[in-house]
Amino acid sequence: MQIKFTTEPTGDAIAYLAYEGKKGPELGEATPADGKAALTRAAGAAKFKGGAGQTVELLSPSFADADRVLLAGAGKNDSADQLSWNKVGAALVKRLATSGAKSLSVVGAPDNHAAAAIAFGARLAAYRFDGYRPNLKDDKKPTLATVTVVVADAAKAKSAYAALAARAEGVETARDLVSEPPNVLHPESYADRIAKLESLGLEIEILKAADMKKLGMHSLLGVGLGSQHESRLCVMKWSGAKDKKAKPLALVGKGVTFDTGGISIKPGPGMEDMKGDMGGSAAVVGTMVALAKRKAKANVVGIVGLVENMPDAKAQRPGDIVKSAAGRTIEIQNTDAEGRLVLVDALWYAQEKHDPAAIIDLATLTGAILIALGQENAGLFSNNDKLSEQLAASGKTAGETVWRLPLAPGYDKLLDSQFADVKNIGGRNAGSITAAQFLQRWIDDGRPWAHLDIAGTAWKTGNDDAMEPSWATGWGVRLLDQFVADNYED
Numbered sequence: 001m002q003i004k005f006t007t008e009p010t011g012d013a014i015a016y017l018a019y020e021g022k023k024g025p026e027l028g029e030a031t032p033a034d035g036k037a038a039l040t041r042a043a044g045a046a047k048f049k050g051g052a053g054q055t056v057e058l059l060s061p062s063f064a065d066a067d068r069v070l071l072a073g074a075g076k077n078d079s080a081d082q083l084s085w086n087k088v089g090a091a092l093v094k095r096l097a098t099s100g101a102k103s104l105s106v107v108g109a110p111d112n113h114a115a116a117a118i119a120f121g122a123r124l125a126a127y128r129f130d131g132y133r134p135n136l137k138d139d140k141k142p143t144l145a146t147v148t149v150v151v152a153d154a155a156k157a158k159s160a161y162a163a164l165a166a167r168a169e170g171v172e173t174a175r176d177l178v179s180e181p182p183n184v185l186h187p188e189s190y191a192d193r194i195a196k197l198e199s200l201g202l203e204i205e206i207l208k209a210a211d212m213k214k215l216g217m218h219s220l221l222g223v224g225l226g227s228q229h230e231s232r233l234c235v236m237k238w239s240g241a242k243d244k245k246a247k248p249l250a251l252v253g254k255g256v257t258f259d260t261g262g263i264s265i266k267p268g269p270g271m272e273d274m275k276g277d278m279g280g281s282a283a284v285v286g287t288m289v290a291l292a293k294r295k296a297k298a299n300v301v302g303i304v305g306l307v308e309n310m311p312d313a314k315a316q317r318p319g320d321i322v323k324s325a326a327g328r329t330i331e332i333q334n335t336d337a338e339g340r341l342v343l344v345d346a347l348w349y350a351q352e353k354h355d356p357a358a359i360i361d362l363a364t365l366t367g368a369i370l371i372a373l374g375q376e377n378a379g380l381f382s383n384n385d386k387l388s389e390q391l392a393a394s395g396k397t398a399g400e401t402v403w404r405l406p407l408a409p410g411y412d413k414l415l416d417s418q419f420a421d422v423k424n425i426g427g428r429n430a431g432s433i434t435a436a437q438f439l440q441r442w443i444d445d446g447r448p449w450a451h452l453d454i455a456g457t458a459w460k461t462g463n464d465d466a467m468e469p470s471w472a473t474g475w476g477v478r479l480l481d482q483f484v485a486d487n488y489e490d
Contacts, residue, residue: 013069015071118149254342291484457476
């Protein structure tokens with residue numbers, strides 16, 4: 001979709017902003033005087049109150065040349081924020097995407113930052129993954145090709161949008177990766193895609209299985225033994241800070257391109273969704289794209305472990321014991337608890353090779369987090385209060401919220417193994433917590449670290465959020481990009 005900023009409305013659909021008032025919707029100052037009566041009547045008929053994300057539409061109104069005139073709710077005038085403006089753009093695009101309208105002008109943005117936020121919401125709502133639907137019927141194809149935001153200073157609004165456009169591209173990258181079918185996106189082809197990101201100015205390093213074997217990364221490698229596709233570890237480095245040698249922030253992602261569960265095979269119904277079990281890695285890749293695109297003034301390294309978990313004759317078994325690169329031995333009691341096995345070697349590599357100032361890992365790690373938090377929040381686990389507070393604040397600003405859950409030594413006993421240093425599952429109770437406790441064992445003392453369990457947020461079937469498609473959300477890119485901007489840039 002094309003995004004524009006101008007000082008005059010054009011197009012076959014025009015939307016005017018409205019706000020939520022005490023006695024009903026308050027039409028924005030830009031609303032044409034000769035259309036207020038008709039729009040007020042339509043608002044009443046549609047029970048439109050001006051809430052953020054609400055819309056009402058008039059077709060072929062006599063007071064306008066446009067085929068469609070809409071009211072777009074922005075919430076209360078004195079409390080509209082970035083997310084409110086995002087919802088304005090997203091709701092309008094969702095309403096008009098396949099309507100036949102080809103262009104939309106949004107009128108009444110109060111300032112450049114509001115205009116940029118409206119455009120950002122519109123772009124995210126316009127996302128489609130239709131590459132594998134060549135026979136899509138015409139009435140299902142999108143018609144809306146251009147969104148223009150009308151604002152007093154179009155040049156400054158375009159400048160304000162530039163960083164958000166980079167963020168949007170990162171989100172789109174993550175959504176594409178999560179949506180790809182597993183016969184197309186596997187560890188080797190995924191690594192090839194990452195290699196191409198060098199064109200953005202990222203430094204790329206890709207470790208093959210032989211490289212990881214030399215480093216003793218048998219925890220990660222064990223997960224991919226049953227696959228015909230060789231495992232990979234991909235490193236993406238962005239050095240944008242003034243001091244190129246300053247310790248970076250490390251982002252680590254789980255990239256299980258398909259998870260059958262291995263020998264501990266999953267039930268058949270719903271297994272197709274396990275193509276999205278690399279959502280954590282997609283968030284990291286998408287964030288690195290966003291940082292590079294907007295030339296973030298920060299040092300950040302992104303590391304993703306890419307494997308496919310298949311039940312082959314060579315596959316890892318329950319009862320196997322493997323040694324991680326850090327030297328800890330792990331008893332495999334369930335091969336479907338594989339994500340943590342991938343992450344611990346990736347976390348070790350991040351610390352051993354890059355000595356980061358802090359580490360954030362993301363993974364679609366446990367079904368238990370869905371039971372605890374549903375799909376509204378990602379689970380946050382951390383050894384550092386300040387880091388947790390920063391992530392929570394950035395998540396609230398960006399619209400990707402987290403909820404902190406506890407870590408405590410008492411949970412460690414659930415991971416004690418009779419035969420190895422640790423076992424890879426802790427039983428039914430506190431499943432998300434014991435998974436995080438497992439990861440924490442590989443974090444150096446004193447190193448700020450946070451784990452985000454995004455199993456409930458990485459994809460959402462039947463999603464009713466206008467800014468997200470019904471499935472791959474690209475969750476994590478908005479949060480991480482905002483977090484870097486808030487806390488790590490010069």
